[in-house]
Amino acid sequence: MQDQAVIIRQVSKSYGNTRALRDISFQVGKGELFGLIGPDGAGKTSLFRILTTLLLPDQGSVTIEGYDVVKQYRKIRNLAGYMPGRFSLYQDLSVEENLKFFATIFGTTIKENYHLIRDIYVQIEPFKDRLAGKLSGGMKQKLALCCCLVHKPAILVLDEPTTGVDAISRKEFWEMLGRLKAEGITILVSTPYMDEASLCDRIALIEKGSIMAIDRPENISGSFSKPxxxxxxxxxxxxxxxxxxxxxxxxxxxxxxxxxxxxxxxxxxxxxxxxxxxxxxxxxxxxxxxxxxxxxxxxxxxxxxxxxx
Amino acid sequence: MSETEPVIIVKDLVKKFGSFIANDHLSFEVYKGEIFGFLGANGAGKTTAIRILCGLSSPTSGEIMVAGYNAYNEADKIKKNIGYMSQKFSLYEDLTVTENIRLYGGIYGLSRKEIRSRTAELLEKLEIASVKDTLIRDLPLGWRQKLAFSVAIIHQPGIVFLDEPTGGVDPITRRQFWEMIYVTAHEGITVFVTTHYLDEAEYCDRVTIMTDGKIMALDTPLNLKKQFEVNTINEVFLKLARNT
Amino acid sequence: MKKFIGFIIKEFHHIFRDNRTLVILFGMPVVQLLLFGYVITNEIKDARIAILDHSKDIVTREITVKLLSSGYFILDRNLSDDSEIHSIFQQGKVKEVIVFEPGFADKLEKTGRAGVQILADASEPNTAKMLVNYTNGILMGYVQSLNRLQTQQVQIQAEVKMQYNPGLKGVFMFVPGIIAMLLTLISALMTSISLTREKELGTMEVLLASPLRPIQIILGKVTPYLLLSFINAMMIILIGHFVFGVPVHGSLILLMSVTMLFILTALSLGILISTITDSQQVAMMLSMVGLMLPTILLSGFIYPIENMPLWLQVICQAMPPKWFIIMIKDIMLKGSGIEYIWKEILVLSLMTLFFIALSIKKFKIRLA
Missing domain, CATH: 3.30.70 (Alpha-Beta Plaits)
Structure with a gap:
């Protein structure tokens, strides 16, 4: 087994005349907490959708845990947990029903991987009979995270999980990511908040479909030439x-x-x-x-x- | 900010929905030409308060004066003297740049001549004359937001309300946007910003922080940070939330 | 299998938590049934009739000529025996049968009275009523012309018999139409909306990124509606039967099977619509304009197809509900067995297979 969880080689993607991704290459190590940082429209979502096999790249190749995202997409769909940018749970199902549903479609049960979600789930458990649509922003994000963790994914892909979430929930969310990293899960997370960069092991700054820099957060600000x-x-x-x-x-x-x-x-x-x-x-x-x-x-x-x- | 003429006066504003108290005795004043930040988590009561200030909903009790008008029975006059822009809704995506300007000019009761001259002015100021016949949905997000802001103040209101104006835009555009806000405030228009993006708060002259329907803090960002002995408004917020 | 059941449970949660859906599902049938109790008139030309002439004399021949030269009727065939009447009606082409009693001319000359029987297929009550009126008119005209020429006044006694729907109740023919309409509505509209809703809310993204196969997603979405639609169809038949007295003369099992087949057709159309668009609104428009209107206008439900211009008649042949309506009318009102409707079953099955194949092919395993 190689020690890279994600290998992206020269990926490009266009929608009509808009070039969403231009020749992107980078690797993410196993167990790494990797941040993709850039404003709306920079190409974060397109890249994550390619990683989660939902989009085909026009050029280039991507492997996740050694599997090709185009040819072996079914393998990846089993081992990746994906949280899209929009809240993508069923608003008319209760907290528990959502979680149960996502457990079943991955062929598992809540019990089986309860240790993974326990820390997060205890916070929303008091509301387990409440409809997901009636939860606050922070609660929704916690539930969404539980839902994409419940099948014990080897890699988590989180598209702007903290956008539109208040400061306290954001902080808690990053603390949870820290604990998941300790469990050995590779995490890719995108965010438009520059101040979240320092919470990642490594970050890539992305703008207009190109990666402008990849490094440890402290090295990126350290490379600044002028005071x-x-x-x-x-x-x-x-x-x-x-x-x-x-x-x-x-x-x-x-x-x-x-x-x-x-x-x-x-x-x-x-x-x-x-x-x-x-x-x-x-x-x-x-x-x-x-x-x-x-x-x-x-x-x-x-x-x-x-x-x- | 040096001017002390209040354009928004709120005294003991209470808004109840049944037994739920969304706004619990809010009191504050906002001055002419000030950039006033209204912060709080989702569900803290920001939206309720702003709806009242914009004349869209009436308070349960309390004294509210906006642009010199009473929120109880002069809501119509309030609406004419304020501008509003939110990140979610502002411009019609299937209309062109000039069509949007003309539409909002018309809505705010500008004459045709005024609309024509303001349109030309705007296109020049924002340097977007080349895309004046482009549909809004084909414009980059940053351009849209700058245009939306300009359109919200096209009738030169006394106060403009901005709802999370710069979430998600790139750092350069965001600064251009705030520069526009500074210019606007400098011209004497009061800017009322609601947001839960706490880094936006740092740009405001004064900020209030709301939790659970109450105002927990109200001061300049600098003073707040000093008071709580922290480096960012974000940390002020976290400290406040921990205490409740 | 567990995944699949989990999916279906979730789908039922959606349905039973959405009051709007429930109203459409269970309120519509009743309202529709009551509304369409009112009948719309239509005109007759070139209706096919059959004549059973027990007398075969000069008078009956003269009457026959008058009927056929009126422009309303075309002679499909001459019958020779009473027993043929039932089967000729079941074939469905002939709308009216005229029976002259033996020794017609003799009786008319000697007693001044003779009897004629007019039998009409009243499973289309408007048509039947009008056919009978026209026939009566022609008979009366003939009698008047006789009486003008001779001193002895004669009389032809017409005995009218409505076959299959003796009360001429409009609701009899509307029940099949409404079943077709509601099944289209519920099956196609609801599935297309519930699939596009997942796309709109972004949950489709999560489903696609999961190990679920497209076929599991489709079946999971469709199965609840299959069941509900079926319950609905049965509900309409029950209301029709117990409230309006609509009969079910044929085999109940055949009726149910045919209904299931049509539900499948409609469901596959719903899936097809959802593969074309990502928005609930467009899906709703397509289902309404693309499916509901043709079901109402072009299926023979309200407007007889045979009165339409040729090009429109051709289009009607491509409408799945047209075939379904023929079948359930035959089963319910005429008691026809599979031997009379196998052609329609075949047509509808082929259509369904085509739509299912097309929608599975068009269902994407990725976004965009």
Whole structure:
């Protein structure tokens, strides 16, 4: 047996004139928690559907646990657990009925693999007679996860499981993924939230159907070439306009309560920026140099990609 | 934000559905030109409150003034003086860019001449003149959202309500979108954002955090983070939720 | 097998939790049956008749000529014995039989009275009623022309007998039509909607990514509706029988088998529709416009096919409900056995096989 759970080789996929995936290649090791990070429309769902045998790639090949997704799709359907981006359970069935149903169609029972879902299921068990449609967002995601775990899949493919879910449920969800990883299950998860990247072993940043970077999260932000300046003052919009005028400035963008910018060779002298801003009438100016996060890296990589086009 | 003229005044807003209390004595004020974040988990009562503020539903009790009008008997006037945009519904996908602008212009009672000039203005500002006859569904998500926002304020309302405006868009587009919001607020339009994407909260001037129908916190993001001794609004939220 | 049963249980949960479905399933038959109790008129031309002339004299021949030159009737054949009447009606082509009593001209001359029997196939009550009226009119005309020429006044006594549906009840002929309509509705509409609903809600994605085979998904979706449709058909027949007195003269087993066959046809059409579209709305439109309307208009349910223009008649032949309606009418009202309807059974079976093969072929094992 090889030690790669997923091997993707030069996969491309188009819908009409839209190129959803362009020449994607990467591998995911067994037992790895792998994150696919990118905005809506980047190609995350298309790639996951190819992995789960629901779509055929136009070019390239994919193997899951050694099985080819095109020729041996039936094998993969037995060993993969897939949670689509939309809530895909039966809203008019109760929690328990949903779980039972998904157990039976995989030819198993809830009891058989109860140890896998126990931690998650105990949280929704008090509502087991409630219709799935009446559950809160976080509960739905937990149930959906139970349903794709109940057949003890070797690999889990989760398409944006935390989108539209509140912060607490998101946190709990990632904790559950951590426990499943400890059970040895390979997990592929996609997300539009950059802040979830650090919770993965490795991540791929995807945009417009291309992978921009693959690495451990800390390496991706570490590879950022320039320091980032974070600046704020009382009036953010005038600050943004003024910072664009600052000498040597390269890139300026909003980042929550701060404005992030990178500088060329000029303008790095300590105190110069502060004076520049105070001369323009800004109050409560705060300036610091920070280590870039995944989102900064994403923005940088995206603009590099744009320059290449 | 330096201006202190309130455009939304809510005092002891209560909304009950039967015995269920969706909004439990909410009180807050939103000022002219402010970007006000309204945060909370699903089911915390955000949607109920926003429906009342938009004049779509009437409160059980409490004093509510929006854009100078009373939410009990002047709902029609409120509707004329606000804009609304949500990620789910905003533009008609099977109409073109200009058709959508014309439609919403008409709905908000703009004259033909105004519609024509605003359309030209918008197409130029968003740099989308080349796709003016393209169906909305063929536009990239980011463009759609920027256009939807522009259309929501085409009648230059006093307040615009945004419901989870930037979920799922790429980081660059998201920043362009927030820049548009900053410009709008700078021009004096109050921006009321509801979201459960907590990173969106960081862009707001002030945020409220709701859980179980009550307001648990209301301050600038910076002060909230200081108060709870954490680095992100996300952590503020988690701390608050743990206490309830 | 366990997977399959699990699937069916789930499907029944869906059905019994959806009030809308339940209303359509069990409310519709009753409402339809009552609504269609009202009859729609239609016109007659070139109706096929048979004549049993026990007298074969100059008067009966003259009357026969008058009838056939009226433009309403075509002589299918002359009969020679009473026993032939029943079988000729069962073949279904002949709508009316006229029987002249022996020594017709003699009696008319001597006593001034003679008797004629008009038998009509009243399983199509409107047609039957009109045929009889027309025949009576022609007889009256003939008598008047006789009386004008001679002093002795004569009279022809027409005895009318409605075969198979003596009360001329509209509901008799509508019960088969309604069964066809409802089975199309429930089987095709409901299956196509329930399959497209899985696509719309995204659950089809999960089903496809599971080890379930397409055939298991299709059968799992279809089996509950097969059962429910069957219960429904029986319910309509029962209501028809006990409320309106519609008879079931033929074999009940044959009736049930034929009904099952038609349910299969409709189900396969429903699956076919669901393979064409991903939206419930389109599926509903296709089922309504593509299946319901033809069932009502082109199956001979309301409008007699023989009165349609030729090109439309050709289209009617391709309508599965047309064949089904013929069969159950024959079984229920005429008591026909399999020897009379084997042709229709064959046609419908071939259609069904074709649709099933097509829909399984078109059912995708992947998305898009």
């Amino acid at each position: 980032i300046w974070a600046v704020r003052s009382r009036e953010m919009y005038p600050l943004l306009i003024d910072l664009r005028q600052y000498p040597g400035v390269e890139k300026v963008y909003l980042f929550g309560q701060y404005i992030h910018l990178t500088l060329g060779n000029e303008g790095q002298e300590p105190g110069r920026m502060k004076k520049f801003l105070e001369d323009k009438g800004h109050e409560e100016v705060e300036i610091k140099v920070i280590t870039p996060g995944i989102e900064d890296s994403f923005i940088e990589l995206m603009s590099q990609q744009k320059r290449h086009e």
